[in-house]
Amino acid sequence: MSKPGSEGNPLKVAIVGSGPSGFYAAEALLKSELNTQIDMYERLPVPYGLVRSGVAPDHPKLKQAINVYAKIAESPAYRFFGNVTIGKDIQVDDLKKLYHSIIFTCGAESDRRLGIPGEDLRGSYTATEFVGWYNGHPDFRDRDFDLSHDTAIIFGQGNVAADVSRILAKTRDELKHTDIAEHALDALDKSNIKHIYVIGRRGPAQAKFTSKELKEFGELEDSDPILVGDELILNSESETELEDKSNAGNKKVYDLFQGFSQQNPSDNKQRRVYFTFLKSPVEILGEDCVESVKLEKNALSGDAFMQSAKGTGEYSEIKTGIVFRSIGYKGIAIPGVPFDEKRGIIPNAEGRVTDDNGSAVPGLYVAGWIKRGPSGIIGTNRADSVATVKALIDDLDLQNDSNDMPGEEAAINLLNNNNVNFVSFSDWKKIDDKEISRGEPKGKPREKYTYIQEMLDVLK
Amino acid sequence: MTTVVTENCQKCRFTDCVAVCPVECFHYDDDMLYIDPDVCIDCSACIPECPVQAIFEEDDLAEDQKKWIEINASRAPDLPVCSEPIDPLPGAEERKSELGF
Numbered sequence: 001m002s003k004p005g006s007e008g009n010p011l012k013v014a015i016v017g018s019g020p021s022g023f024y025a026a027e028a029l030l031k032s033e034l035n036t037q038i039d040m041y042e043r044l045p046v047p048y049g050l051v052r053s054g055v056a057p058d059h060p061k062l063k064q065a066i067n068v069y070a071k072i073a074e075s076p077a078y079r080f081f082g083n084v085t086i087g088k089d090i091q092v093d094d095l096k097k098l099y100h101s102i103i104f105t106c107g108a109e110s111d112r113r114l115g116i117p118g119e120d121l122r123g124s125y126t127a128t129e130f131v132g133w134y135n136g137h138p139d140f141r142d143r144d145f146d147l148s149h150d151t152a153i154i155f156g157q158g159n160v161a162a163d164v165s166r167i168l169a170k171t172r173d174e175l176k177h178t179d180i181a182e183h184a185l186d187a188l189d190k191s192n193i194k195h196i197y198v199i200g201r202r203g204p205a206q207a208k209f210t211s212k213e214l215k216e217f218g219e220l221e222d223s224d225p226i227l228v229g230d231e232l233i234l235n236s237e238s239e240t241e242l243e244d245k246s247n248a249g250n251k252k253v254y255d256l257f258q259g260f261s262q263q264n265p266s267d268n269k270q271r272r273v274y275f276t277f278l279k280s281p282v283e284i285l286g287e288d289c290v291e292s293v294k295l296e297k298n299a300l301s302g303d304a305f306m307q308s309a310k311g312t313g314e315y316s317e318i319k320t321g322i323v324f325r326s327i328g329y330k331g332i333a334i335p336g337v338p339f340d341e342k343r344g345i346i347p348n349a350e351g352r353v354t355d356d357n358g359s360a361v362p363g364l365y366v367a368g369w370i371k372r373g374p375s376g377i378i379g380t381n382r383a384d385s386v387a388t389v390k391a392l393i394d395d396l397d398l399q400n401d402s403n404d405m406p407g408e409e410a411a412i413n414l415l416n417n418n419n420v421n422f423v424s425f426s427d428w429k430k431i432d433d434k435e436i437s438r439g440e441p442k443g444k445p446r447e448k449y450t451y452i453q454e455m456l457d458v459l460k
Numbered sequence: 461m462t463t464v465v466t467e468n469c470q471k472c473r474f475t476d477c478v479a480v481c482p483v484e485c486f487h488y489d490d491d492m493l494y495i496d497p498d499v500c501i502d503c504s505a506c507i508p509e510c511p512v513q514a515i516f517e518e519d520d521l522a523e524d525q526k527k528w529i530e531i532n533a534s535r536a537p538d539l540p541v542c543s544e545p546i547d548p549l550p551g552a553e554e555r556k557s558e559l560g561f
């Protein structure tokens with residue numbers, strides 16, 4: 001017997017989820033001095049999580065992060081098990097018997113709800129569904145968005161709301177050479193949507209867009225941003241916020257809004273994106289599908305940087321046939337792992353999974369959105385995963401010598417016994433090559449497979 | 461478009477940016493950090509991390525800072541990659557307060 005991670009006793013780690021935080025956790029383990037073996041589990045046959053199915057298709061440069069992950073996957077100490085759902089195909093209790101440690105990096109797959117009447121009417125969708133649909137995620141392949149109306153409403157003012165509204169505002173020409181899924185390109189081409197409202201609960205000084213995402217609204221082929229000047233009036237707390245040197249990002253966003261408000265929309269452009277603030281939806285109205293939304297005007301209260309929006313009792317209504325809510329994500333519980341329903345994360349202390357009493361559960365770790373909630377961008381997860389792996393390695397130092405764990409070979413036996421048709425990284429590369437060659441004749445970087453069966457058929 | 465490290469980094473080199481870089485595009489010498497524009501994916505994660513606001517998107521550079529585009533591009537590829545945060549340069553805290561941060 002010797003310490004896990006030593007010469008004769010490789011530290012065997014299962015990573016659950018193959019998005020950025022999973023790959024950065026793998027990278028941190030591989031960079032450590034330890035002798036490690038990493039098995040990464042992914043419920044889809046294809047890796048890369050939200051870099052593949054979240055990052056907007058018209059942001060191809062961001063998707064180049066994939067090159068870093070593909071390089072990590074080349075390590076002989078790394079193995080990919082795609083098409084394996086933890087809790088269904090293999091249980092967490094099984095993994096515990098096979099590996100020294102498990103790191104959950106499975107993200108935040110569900111949406112927060114508005115909690116208002118009418119939220120479930122036909123025509124009311126989550127941003128996740130729409131983003132997954134245009135990015136060809138198999139879960140959302142067969143969603144049918146009714147784009148026959150002239151007005152769409154998006155609740156939320158973060159980058160996902162920006163992605164949803166920009167994709168609705170773009171023309172076929174602006175999207176046809178991206179890796180947008182073909183079914184979405186065709187449906188968007190027939191869209192009648194001309195007016196897109198992006199509605200924020202707080203003011204223009206608190207909007208969560210990055211300036212880079214916002215700037216794009218001023219550069220679209222057939223759409224102009226609209227902002228009514230008096231929307232930009234600030235209370236003194238918001239002025240204080242924008243004057244703060246550490247808040248340069250929000251100041252840039254505010255300046256962009258101002259630029260939009262001074263610009264006359266072009267008569268030659270068909271579409272408009274309206275940015276509007278200090279409004280909360282109180283009801284989505286309609287007989288059996290969305291017909292309008294009722295909004296309550298808000299006022300901010302509290303100190304600078306702590307301001308919250310409170311309803312004023314003044315109401316307005318916008319007619320619309322389609323509504324997207326983009327007000328945040330939450331994680332989904334995994335059988336056999338503690339879960340904080342309220343926050344939508346796996347409860348943890350610096351990446352160590354904790355039980356109801358707040359004590360660390362030995363061997364279980366978390367990183368990424370399922371650890372801290374849905375904040376930050378791709379790179380934020382690198383620092384986050386490095387911190388979790390540091391905790392994992394620190395814990396090894398405190399551990400006594402322990403036995404070798406069965407790891408990979410036993411995992412393969414178990415998956416075979418359970419009749420799980422798992423996908424290896426070299427299998428994925430075959431799917432990858434096929435997707436790229438499917439895209440070529442259309443001038444697209446790839447044409448994704450959007451059904452799990454199609455992906456698996458490539459490997460037959 | 462690319463992302464550029466400018467003169468505020470000189471004599472500081474805090475490397476908070478490096479921790480959040482998804483692609484390891486930072487390089488370093490004894491003076492400061494540089495971004496390799498061929499590797500950077502323009503995600504902007506590093507920009508708000510810099511304690512002295514030395515990092516800018518190319519479009520946001522002041523006229524007198526535009527020279528740093530070329531300096532980053534030419535210096536970075538020949539220097540070692542900074543893949544994880546390292547200690548700031550001696551005197552970095554003093555320099556930070558001189559810069560008004």
